[in-house]
Each structure stands twice: as structure tokens, then as C-alpha cells.
Amino acid sequence: MKLVLNNLVLKPHEKEKFLVKLCEKKLRAPCAYFKILKKSLDARDKSNIKWVYTVECSDREEPAPARNYFRITKPQPKAIVVGAGPAGLFCAVRLLRHGIRPILIERGKRVDERERDVALLRAQSVLNTESNIQFGEGGAGTFSDGKLNTQTNSPLNREVIETFLEFGAPKEIGYLGKPHIGSDNLKNVVAAMREYILQNGGEVRFGAKLTDLESRDGKLSAVKINGVREEADELVLAIGHSARDTFEMLLSRGFLIEQKEFAVGVRIEHLQSSIGRAQYGSGYAALPPADYKLVSHASERAAFTFCMCPGGFVVPSASEEGGVVVNGMSNFARDGRNANSALVVQVKREDFGSGHPLAGVAFQRKLERAAYEAAGKNYRAPVQLVGDFLSNRESYYFGEVKPSYEPGVSFAPMQAIFPPAIVSAMQAALPDMNGKLTGFSAYESVLTGVESRTSSPVRIVRGEDLQTGVAGVYPCGEGCGYSGGITSSAADGLRVAEAIAKKYA
Ligand SMILES: Cc1cc2nc3c(=O)[nH]c(=O)nc-3n(C[C@H](O)[C@H](O)[C@H](O)COP(=O)(O)OP(=O)(O)OC[C@H]3O[C@@H](n4cnc5c(N)ncnc54)[C@H](O)[C@@H]3O)c2cc1C
Known part of the structure; x- marks a missing residue:
């Protein structure tokens, strides 16, 4: 028998193993499966501060739910994901799971090298305009608190949390009412996602900036990376809110950009x-x-x-x-x-x-x-x-x-x-x-x-198919005006990956 128990209360000094005992009482059997679904602090009454839990338990082992991925039947597209922030990373990982091997390009450096540039600015006032708190592997949120709460209400948010857990985030983010990863953990999670992409046939290029793109008959035909032309079928613009030069390039190429x-x-x-x-x-x-x-x-x-x-x-x-x-x-x-x-x-x-x-x-x-x-x-x-x-x-x-x-x-x-x-x-x-x-x-x-960089000052217009007027170009994440914060940006990356995979399924 599987049960979900709501509103279980513990005082701050009480141990969580007490919850297992409560479950066993309800099950009238030993717990073979126990999971905290939600844990939040209720501090409204300062004389009675308490933790409130929702838990799931069963007297049997519960298998993890399986997820279905598309089977790619058309020829492998050349899919380029621009930006290794939450939107780009989650998009790239999800594309791989559908069988599409993405090329993830990032103008900044690997997270460990980027850390040194951030330290140099903090210690010696030396700014690297391509490797800093906004630009580099992990995106803007890498040097953050890694708060994962979001005001959006999408089922994809849960998938974002599960993916973070899979790549090594602390287990508490799975159930805390206000989950946070912390900058120290986030950089390891980001590096683990990069390794996963590399080991599964994707490509990751650093110091690689999207500088231009070309279209033919209303469809993307090529991109320029650091000025060098490459043919491309799909392009995800997960560029973040600080990619001001990229906004200018897109505007000059006729993309519809709105004030936000x-x-x-x-x-x-x-x-x-x-x-x-x-x-x-x-x-x-x-x-x-x-x-x-x-x-x-x-x-x-x-x-x-x-x-x-x-x-x-x-x-x-x-x-x-x-x-x-x-x-x-x-x-x-x-x-x-x-x-x-x-x-x-x-x-x-x-x-x-x-x-x-x-x-x-x-x-x-x-x-x-x-x-x-x-x-x-x-x-x-x-x-x-x-x-x-x-x-x-x-x-x-x-x-x-x-x-x-x-x-x-x-x-x-x-x-x-x-x-x-x-x-x-x-x-x-x-x-x-x-x-x-x-x-x-x-x-x-x-x-x-x-x-001043609270969210994007622009929206790059996309249609219901998540593409711009140029087919094959997908504005994605916070910079293009479709999310705000780590979780909703990662969720938008998943959304765009689904749209691309569907096209090739
Ligand atoms: C210090 C700090 C703390 C934060 N704390 C939190 C927090 O605790 N919780 C939270 O939810 N949010 C937080 N945020 C906001 C959060 O980081 C962003 O909402 C989120 O990172 C947006 O994700 P994104 O993938 O859309 O864009 P970004 O994370 O900005 O990633 C975009 C990436 O694209 C790259 N790029 C840009 N242009 C190009 C180009 N032309 N070619 C190649 N690469 C390019 C950039 O280098 C960058 O790495 C914080 C932000 C900062 C700066």
C-alpha cells in the first residue's frame, strides 16, 4: 500500500526518523519505501516555529517512474545551442536524450577557468568582458545562491529539479519548500552536465561566440561562430540577458525584438x-x-x-x-x-x-x-x-x-x-x-x-512553434524574455528541446 501523508509536523530540534515511525504506524507494516515530498518552515507564530512535511511511503519498494523520449527517425540535424546557462544546458541534455547530438557553444570559459576570472575581478579589479559573472559555463546563475523557487507553475519545473538531482545537487532540493543549491554545489553540477553531453556524443565549445547567422527561403542555413561560417539546421538562442552585442546582431539581421x-x-x-x-x-x-x-x-x-x-x-x-x-x-x-x-x-x-x-x-x-x-x-x-x-x-x-x-x-x-x-x-x-x-x-x-540586470530588457519574438520568423531559430530562456531565474530558464530549455525533437521524430 502506497500512502501520501500531509501536514506532518516536527519541532526544529526533532529528528526526521520520527516521520518514518509515523508512516509505519499508518501502514501497519515496516516502511520499504519512504520519500519526503515537501518540507517547509512555518515561522508565522514565533512561539511555535515548526517544520511541516508531506511524505510518501509504502510497505513495498516503489520503482522510479520511466520517462518516454522521442525516437529520431529523420537524419540527424546539426543543432547548435548557444549559451551554457541553465536554458542552454538543459536544452542540450534533453536533446541528447531524444537522440539529437547538440553542439553547445559558449562565449565564456569552462566553469573552473571562469572562477579564476571572477576572482581576479574581485581581488584586483580586472574585468574580462567574455568571462565573468554573466558569461561562462553555467551562465549567470553559477555564482549565485542557486535558489530554485519559481513563480511559474509548469510541470517542467519538477523535471528541472530531478535533473539537478541526477547531476549531483544536494538531495534537499527535491523537497524543500524554498530549495537552493548554493554556488559551491552548482559549479560541480554544471561540470557534470557538460561531461554527460560530451560522453554521449554531444560537443561543447568554449570561447565560441555566435557572431552572425544566415537564412535562405525563410529558414536558417548557417551560423558564424567567432566569424567562421558553419552550416546549421537548428539554432537555440539561450544567450541570457547580458548578450547585448548578440541582441544588436539579431536586430541588424531583421529579427523581431520588443522592449520589455x-x-x-x-x-x-x-x-x-x-x-x-x-x-x-x-x-x-x-x-x-x-x-x-x-x-x-x-x-x-x-x-x-x-x-x-x-x-x-x-x-x-x-x-x-x-x-x-x-x-x-x-x-x-x-x-x-x-x-x-x-x-x-x-x-x-x-x-x-x-x-x-x-x-x-x-x-x-x-x-x-x-x-x-x-x-x-x-x-x-x-x-x-x-x-x-x-x-x-x-x-x-x-x-x-x-x-x-x-x-x-x-x-x-x-x-x-x-x-x-x-x-x-x-x-x-x-x-x-x-x-x-x-x-x-x-x-x-x-x-x-x-x-541593473534583474531580467532581460528585451523579448525576441517567437511563435507558438517556439521559432522566430526564420524557421529553425528558437529564442530561449531569460535573455530572450521567456523566463526569469534558474528553474524557469532551465524549463524553457526543456520546452525548446521538446519542440526540436518533435520535428525529427
Ligand atoms: C550573481 C547572480 C545570482 C543569481 N542568483 C539566482 C538565484 O539564486 N536563483 C535564480 O533563480 N536565479 C538567479 N540568478 C538569475 C539566473 O542566473 C538567471 O535567471 C539564469 O541564469 C538565466 O538562464 P539562461 O540560461 O536563460 O541565461 P544565462 O544563465 O545568462 O546564460 C546565457 C549564456 O549564454 C552565453 N552567451 C551569450 N551570448 C552568447 C553568444 N553570442 N555566443 C555564445 N554564448 C553566448 C553567456 O556567456 C551565458 O553563459 C542570478 C544571477 C546572477 C548574475
């Missing part, structure tokens, strides 16, 4: 212990590092926090000379001293100042350059204390919260970087959010700018 709204703002840092106290009360030590997600409608522009990294670091995420971009990451243990999160405000099309399809890119670039100038033109980031930001004053000292951003910070007012409408929306949101999370707008909390 996004959000900009800053990273806000607090002590992780302050967030723990605010969320859990005094007994927070035994619980996982606390997180939060806040929304404010205190002004006409919505402001919200996202990509909250408990125990994390603010990281340099620029990919262009002369610009400063920040983002956040943490390791699996989330054991850093600070908590950080993006505090961002919606940018509207009227802010872009022109109807050009890439006007959003120009808007981002302007902020990134202003941040670079304001902080001393050496990839240090501008910082300001929340109290000073709220009183329109410059900051001169840090309190308890020391910024974690490397290669370093310079005091500079955010008012000199952002348009007034963004500044006033953040100023309205901070006290409002403080009402929801005590201490959020505490004077000494640190703002670091600029968080």
Missing part, C-alpha cells in the same frame, strides 16, 4: 543575525538562516525585494568595460555574516526615452556607467547607508554592517546615479518594508549600486 519592462535598484545588506531575530525571534540559532521577500506599493511604482541571499555576498556582475553591476550569491551553508537582497523598482517603457527595441539596454548601461564614475572608475561600487539615503545625505562611515562587495566600495549618493522617480520609489518603499520586517530600513544597513 524590468526593474532596477540596489543590493541592501543587513547582518544575517538581525534578519534571523526579526523573522524567528530569539530562538533563531537552531533554524536555517532566515530569508524574506517584501513588496511595497507605498508609491505609484511597485518596489520589491528579490534574490535574497541569506549569509551571502554582494558580487561584481559587470560584463562591459566602464560599468558597475551588482548581484548576490551565497554558498550552500549560507554562513556569511551578512544577508543581502535586491531592492528594486519597476522601470517603465516611458523611462527608456525612446521606442528603439534596445532602449532598455541603453537605460541599464547609463546607470552602470554612472555607478562606475561615482565610485572612482575602478570597479569599486557606490555605497550609501540607508539612513543617509532616506535623508538625502552622503555617507562617511559604516556601522555594524560592513559591505561584502569586492573589489571594494566608495561612498557615493544613489541620488547621483538613479533618476528621481526610482530614488523616490525606493525611499517610499524602505520604511514601508520596515513595517513588515523590523530593522529592514535601519540606519546602518548598506545600499550598494547598481542592480
Whole structure:
């Protein structure tokens, strides 16, 4: 007999083996199969914080469900997947499982070599514009917290989690309500996916940038990789939101590109212990590092926090000379001293100042350059204390919260970087959010700018068959405007792989 049991509750100090005993009581037999389907922390009542589980159990071994793949009957196509981020990697792995051997091209480096370039920027302010936090194996999310929660509700999301598990992600991501892999684990998972592609007949090329493409009679005929022409049948554009030169190339080739709204703002840092106290009360030590997600409608522009990294670091995420971009990451243990999160405000099309399809890119670039100038033109980031930001004053000292951003910070007012409408929306949101999370707008909390690459500023239009007006070209993932975050981007990679495989089945 197989059972699913909901709402099983454990106190933070209680052991999970107690759940097996509960199952055996219900089964009236020893458990031969036991699986946690869901585990989430209920901290709404600080005097009664508890873990809530859904589990599956049986008195028999349960076989894993089998998945059906297409059988490719037509000749093997030359399928090129551009970008080894979550969208491209998951697309390539899924194509292989259907019997199509993809060529995965990535402008950046292998994850281990890329790590050295990221370290060089953090330690010595040396930016490699082709190998950084945005570009390289694993894509933008590699140096991240690896949060896998998504607001999309697709059955593919479960497949993404299972694929991550298959390639070595921690087992907890299979059931935690807010799963995260951690940057330390993510890079191993990414490398394992690459090895799988290579061992199963696919090809992976690094330092390989899509620089052009050709079509004949409305169909893709060839691509140029680093300027060298190759014939191609299928092309997946899993290029991420920072591939500005590739957007320009596609626009010049007549692809339909639309403006897309996004959000900009800053990273806000607090002590992780302050967030723990605010969320859990005094007994927070035994619980996982606390997180939060806040929304404010205190002004006409919505402001919200996202990509909250408990125990994390603010990281340099620029990919262009002369610009400063920040983002956040943490390791699996989330054991850093600070908590950080993006505090961002919606940018509207009227802010872009022109109807050009890439006007959003120009808007981002302007902020990134202003941040670079304001902080001393050496990839240090501008910082300001929340109290000073709220009183329109410059900051001169840090309190308890020391910024974690490397290669370093310079005091500079955010008012000199952002348009007034963004500044006033953040100023309205901070006290409002403080009402929801005590201490959020505490004077000494640190703002670091600029968080400008929250999502893609464009959408590359695709039809219901997921192709552009040029048959055989598939815009995919976050950069093309079809996802946001690791899980939904990976799911879009699966979706595109299914569409291609169906064509050849
Ligand atoms: C520091 C940081 C932390 C983040 N944390 C999280 C998190 O915790 N959870 C979450 O869900 N999301 C997080 N994100 C966002 C997440 O990384 C993205 O949503 C996700 O990576 C998008 O996946 P993608 O495959 O569509 O694009 P990307 O991951 O951006 O991958 C695109 C790839 O394409 C390559 N490329 C671009 N142009 C070309 C070209 N012309 N030729 C060849 N290759 C090209 C790039 O080098 C890049 O590797 C974070 C992002 C950053 C930067």
C-alpha cells in the first residue's frame, strides 16, 4: 500500500526518523519505501516555529517512474545551442536524450577557468568582458545562491529539479519548500552536465561566440561562430540577458525584438543575525538562516525585494568595460555574516526615452556607467547607508554592517546615479518594508549600486512553434524574455528541446 501523508509536523530540534515511525504506524507494516515530498518552515507564530512535511511511503519498494523520449527517425540535424546557462544546458541534455547530438557553444570559459576570472575581478579589479559573472559555463546563475523557487507553475519545473538531482545537487532540493543549491554545489553540477553531453556524443565549445547567422527561403542555413561560417539546421538562442552585442546582431539581421519592462535598484545588506531575530525571534540559532521577500506599493511604482541571499555576498556582475553591476550569491551553508537582497523598482517603457527595441539596454548601461564614475572608475561600487539615503545625505562611515562587495566600495549618493522617480520609489518603499520586517530600513544597513540586470530588457519574438520568423531559430530562456531565474530558464530549455525533437521524430 502506497500512502501520501500531509501536514506532518516536527519541532526544529526533532529528528526526521520520527516521520518514518509515523508512516509505519499508518501502514501497519515496516516502511520499504519512504520519500519526503515537501518540507517547509512555518515561522508565522514565533512561539511555535515548526517544520511541516508531506511524505510518501509504502510497505513495498516503489520503482522510479520511466520517462518516454522521442525516437529520431529523420537524419540527424546539426543543432547548435548557444549559451551554457541553465536554458542552454538543459536544452542540450534533453536533446541528447531524444537522440539529437547538440553542439553547445559558449562565449565564456569552462566553469573552473571562469572562477579564476571572477576572482581576479574581485581581488584586483580586472574585468574580462567574455568571462565573468554573466558569461561562462553555467551562465549567470553559477555564482549565485542557486535558489530554485519559481513563480511559474509548469510541470517542467519538477523535471528541472530531478535533473539537478541526477547531476549531483544536494538531495534537499527535491523537497524543500524554498530549495537552493548554493554556488559551491552548482559549479560541480554544471561540470557534470557538460561531461554527460560530451560522453554521449554531444560537443561543447568554449570561447565560441555566435557572431552572425544566415537564412535562405525563410529558414536558417548557417551560423558564424567567432566569424567562421558553419552550416546549421537548428539554432537555440539561450544567450541570457547580458548578450547585448548578440541582441544588436539579431536586430541588424531583421529579427523581431520588443522592449520589455524590468526593474532596477540596489543590493541592501543587513547582518544575517538581525534578519534571523526579526523573522524567528530569539530562538533563531537552531533554524536555517532566515530569508524574506517584501513588496511595497507605498508609491505609484511597485518596489520589491528579490534574490535574497541569506549569509551571502554582494558580487561584481559587470560584463562591459566602464560599468558597475551588482548581484548576490551565497554558498550552500549560507554562513556569511551578512544577508543581502535586491531592492528594486519597476522601470517603465516611458523611462527608456525612446521606442528603439534596445532602449532598455541603453537605460541599464547609463546607470552602470554612472555607478562606475561615482565610485572612482575602478570597479569599486557606490555605497550609501540607508539612513543617509532616506535623508538625502552622503555617507562617511559604516556601522555594524560592513559591505561584502569586492573589489571594494566608495561612498557615493544613489541620488547621483538613479533618476528621481526610482530614488523616490525606493525611499517610499524602505520604511514601508520596515513595517513588515523590523530593522529592514535601519540606519546602518548598506545600499550598494547598481542592480541593473534583474531580467532581460528585451523579448525576441517567437511563435507558438517556439521559432522566430526564420524557421529553425528558437529564442530561449531569460535573455530572450521567456523566463526569469534558474528553474524557469532551465524549463524553457526543456520546452525548446521538446519542440526540436518533435520535428525529427
Ligand atoms: C550573481 C547572480 C545570482 C543569481 N542568483 C539566482 C538565484 O539564486 N536563483 C535564480 O533563480 N536565479 C538567479 N540568478 C538569475 C539566473 O542566473 C538567471 O535567471 C539564469 O541564469 C538565466 O538562464 P539562461 O540560461 O536563460 O541565461 P544565462 O544563465 O545568462 O546564460 C546565457 C549564456 O549564454 C552565453 N552567451 C551569450 N551570448 C552568447 C553568444 N553570442 N555566443 C555564445 N554564448 C553566448 C553567456 O556567456 C551565458 O553563459 C542570478 C544571477 C546572477 C548574475
